[in-house]
Amino acid sequence: MTAWIDTLLFGFYPYICMTVFLVGSWIRFDRDQYTWKSDTSQLLRNDARLKWGSYLFHIGVLFLFFGHFVGMLTPHALYSPFISSGGKQVLAMVSGGIAGVMAFVGVSLLLHRRLTDRRVRATSKTSDIVLLWIFWVQLALGLATVPLSGQHLDGSMMVVLAEWGQRIATFRSGAVGMLTPVSWVFKAHLFLGMTIFLIFPFTRLVHIWSGFASLAYVLRPYQLVRSRRLNLPRKAVGAAEE
Numbered sequence: 001m002t003a004w005i006d007t008l009l010f011g012f013y014p015y016i017c018m019t020v021f022l023v024g025s026w027i028r029f030d031r032d033q034y035t036w037k038s039d040t041s042q043l044l045r046n047d048a049r050l051k052w053g054s055y056l057f058h059i060g061v062l063f064l065f066f067g068h069f070v071g072m073l074t075p076h077a078l079y080s081p082f083i084s085s086g087g088k089q090v091l092a093m094v095s096g097g098i099a100g101v102m103a104f105v106g107v108s109l110l111l112h113r114r115l116t117d118r119r120v121r122a123t124s125k126t127s128d129i130v131l132l133w134i135f136w137v138q139l140a141l142g143l144a145t146v147p148l149s150g151q152h153l154d155g156s157m158m159v160v161l162a163e164w165g166q167r168i169a170t171f172r173s174g175a176v177g178m179l180t181p182v183s184w185v186f187k188a189h190l191f192l193g194m195t196i197f198l199i200f201p202f203t204r205l206v207h208i209w210s211g212f213a214s215l216a217y218v219l220r221p222y223q224l225v226r227s228r229r230l231n232l233p234r235k236a237v238g239a240a241e242e
Contacts, residue, residue: 003176014168086154
């Protein structure tokens with residue numbers, strides 16, 4: 001029974017989540033563009049909790065996202081000439097722990113504001129509150145994995161988790177078996193992380209696509225803007241300006 005559940009959650013569920021994430025985002029952008037926004041509550045109450053909570057949360061979560069993406073999907077052979085598995089795990093524990101604390105404090109401030117401010121609470125959707133709770137639990141689970149990883153400073157735990165992620169990403173068999181010796185905390189962290197991708201198209205998280213798309217402006221050519229002046233004789237232009 002346990003093996004069947006592991007196969008469902010860590011063998012099939014990742015592909016379900018990624019399919020819904022990609023197809024659902026495309027459908028929402030195509031059919032409901034007026035709902036494609038961050039739904040910020042800044043106009044209702046621009047206080048310190050929003051400012052610091054947003055800064056800490058976004059900086060921490062972005063670092064964690066790219067850290068997990070690179071750490072789990074980079075083959076061991078690419079980084080082994082530069083850093084050992086144990087060194088990589090210690091680096092991940094320290095940097096991820098700092099970013100995790102930042103994001104956890106940030107989401108706690110945002111959740112407290114969302115629940116206690118009457119104006120913000122009255123205009124909040126159920127998905128807004130549920131989403132903040134999911135991130136709160138997910139970050140708490142992530143921080144709980146740090147001391148567990150400290151029990152395997154040889155990097156073995158990170159290698160196991162990375163191998164699972166790489167096998168899933170490359171459609172190779174045997175991914176589920178890699179998680180057999182892994183603690184339930186890691187499994188819960190993985191499951192909730194995949195669930196965030198599953199609910200992504202149905203929440204305000206879709207605005208993240210726009211954030212990444214805005215990077216295209218860096219490569220866009222400059223726009224040449226000229227003032228609108230009528231092609232009139234100089235005297236007529238002077239008279240018009242008066």
